[in-house]
Amino acid sequence: xxxxRKFTCYRSIERPYTRTSKYKxxxxxxxxxxxxxxxxxxxxxxxxxxFTLFLNSKTDLQVRDNALESAKQTAxxxxxxxxxxxxxxxxxxxxxxxxxxxNPIAQGAGADxxxxxxxxxxxxxIGIAARVFTGQPIFEIRINKEHLPTAKLALERASxxxxxxxxxxxxxxxxxxxxxx
Numbered sequence: 001x002x003x004x005r006k007f008t009c010y011r012s013i014e015r016p017y018t019r020t021s022k023y024k025x026x027x028x029x030x031x032x033x034x035x036x037x038x039x040x041x042x043x044x045x046x047x048x049x050x051f052t053l054f055l056n057s058k059t060d061l062q063v064r065d066n067a068l069e070s071a072k073q074t075a076x077x078x079x080x081x082x083x084x085x086x087x088x089x090x091x092x093x094x095x096x097x098x099x100x101x102x103n104p105i106a107q108g109a110g111a112d113x114x115x116x117x118x119x120x121x122x123x124x125x126i127g128i129a130a131r132v133f134t135g136q137p138i139f140e141i142r143i144n145k146e147h148l149p150t151a152k153l154a155l156e157r158a159s160x161x162x163x164x165x166x167x168x169x170x171x172x173x174x175x176x177x178x179x180x181x
Contacts, residue, residue, distance in 0.1 A: 051144065
């Protein structure tokens with residue numbers, strides 16, 4: 001199987017890849033790759049929790065779908081092992097819409113037979129990524145007060161799987177806090 005290209009090629013946000021052509025068949029990306037994220041939320045969605053934690057981005061960037069899935073699995077594994085599935089709710093807040101393309105340039109003997117160079121350089125789809133902007137939440141965890149340190153640790157571990165740096169924001173759900181007091 002072909003190795004994934006380094007993500008430094010795609011990390012910075014530019015305008016969405018579009019193509020304008022007078023020929024209709026060349027004016028759009030033919031294939032949209034499927035996201036590698038099977039579920040976007042885990043845990044107990046029916047229960048009300050007193051705290052919500054967000055993992056917010058500190059910079060504008062693009063995050064590949066396999067990095068998002070890896071971060072979600074890391075956070076979910078810690079929460080599930082320590083708390084059980086009924087004591088938290090984890091949600092991935094971004095969706096990978098942005099199609100990543102690659103114009104493969106062949107090298108070596110006889111490469112001129114199938115390489116077009118920059119003549120037809122629009123590229124073929126190789127994956128998808130989510131466009132994330134400064135301050136935008138990527139993950140959301142709803143939890144009760146006694147499990148706050150575990151949820152913080154889960155978000156810290158998830159941030160290690162993602163490019164760039166992130167901050168954790170904690171908000172208290174006021175309606176539940178005043179009802180419980």
